[in-house]
Amino acid sequence: MSDFRLRVFCSVAQHLSFTKAASELFVSQPAVTKHIRELEQQYGTRLFERKGNSVVLTEAGEILKRYSSQILHLYQEAAFELGTLQDKHNGVLRLGASTTIGQYLIAPLLAKYYEKFPQVELSLLNGNTEMIENAVLSHHIDLGVVEGKKHQSGIKYVDFMDDELVAVVHVKSKLSTLNEISVQELAKIPLVLRERGSGTLEVIESALKEHNLKLSSLQIVMHLGGTESIKSFLEHSNCMAFLSIRSIQKELTTGQVKIIKINELQLLRKFWLIHLQGQPEPMAEAFMRFAFREYPKK
Known part of the structure; x- marks a missing residue:
């Protein structure tokens, strides 16, 4: 299965919309339809049921959705480790920061990170602490930086500064x-x-x-x-x-x-670095190491 076809599937499964998936991935809607049809032909089953302008996952679609995040995670781990062998970082890193941190702390850190690792595709979501925690829990971002107290049992809070x-x-x-x-x-x-x-x-x-x-x-x-x-x-x-x-x-x-x-x-x-409980994504872990080098604990 190609990496991009899986990304197309995940986007449609998340939004339950071919149109929104096309917009998110910067491709045409017919291209999205083509990738989904090829997956359905490959597995010999329907992944979505079309209902007017909306779609719903079939039982087979739900199964593939459960595995898709794990598969994409393995793709990312492989790309990271192969990039490390060449002494460079490659991949996508989705960050989130609560408002104060995003405005006055994270921007200069991102500039330094980009200067060192220009191959990494960075994105930053801004919102209050509650919004960033929810974005981590819903897998919309890989790593967040928030302020205040610990709130969610499903999140790992790492003391930053x-x-x-x-x-x-x-x-x-x-x-x-x-x-x-x-x-x-x-x-x-x-x-x-x-x-x-x-x-x-x-x-x-x-x-x-x-x-x-x-x-x-x-x-x-x-x-x-x-x-x-x-x-x-x-x-x-x-x-x-x-x-x-x-x-x-x-x-x-x-x-x-x-x-x-x-x-x-x-x-x-406290300012906290946050990610889902367990081992953070490889790119997120690398960014955390970089952040601690730039802002060492005193």
Whole structure:
């Protein structure tokens, strides 16, 4: 069985659509139909039942679907090991990163990786921590980098690096006259926070519980889906936000934002490399080794 015909089958099986498979693989729909028909002729059985504009897997199709991911994994392992013999990496690596990491950490790492291994085809999915975990579980990506706590028993979490969230205001804000506040005073300050499902919000909520405070007791003006949106909002409002110290280095250097100390409230968290339980994909494992070389644990 050719590698590409199997990829065609897997794409149709995933989307249950010849049209979507054609779009994903950048081939024509007749070409997809031809590859599926050849597979059905080879095995002497139908793999899909056509129902109008949609398709469903037959019993034989379900069986092939179970084995297809294993077969493609073996193709990838073989390509990786053969490439290693020639001192080069070849293949496809599908990565995912939660929003903060994707914007401020993973991009420079990907640039360095590409410079060293230009033969590797890279893709990056961005979303909040919950979205990236679900993408790993559904096999849409090979490796993720997320923030916050461990959530899923089906995922292996590998400690990557430490991070800290800090309370930030814009220097033009009325709040910039503050230097430090108590946890109790925090409840009186208008806040703009990340959305539900983000690792940032989860860390804040967990830290507040230690002081018998709930998010509902705070003056939350708005939830926004990204750090850059929050920074822009702060510039035009008298609000405070909690952001990764890694995400505001440029603004601190240029004097655009100010960190406000909150007494007895320390917001520390982990960045995790995540993959499905068990041995990671060869390309993912190689990328992890590279990441640890670039960002060694201190």
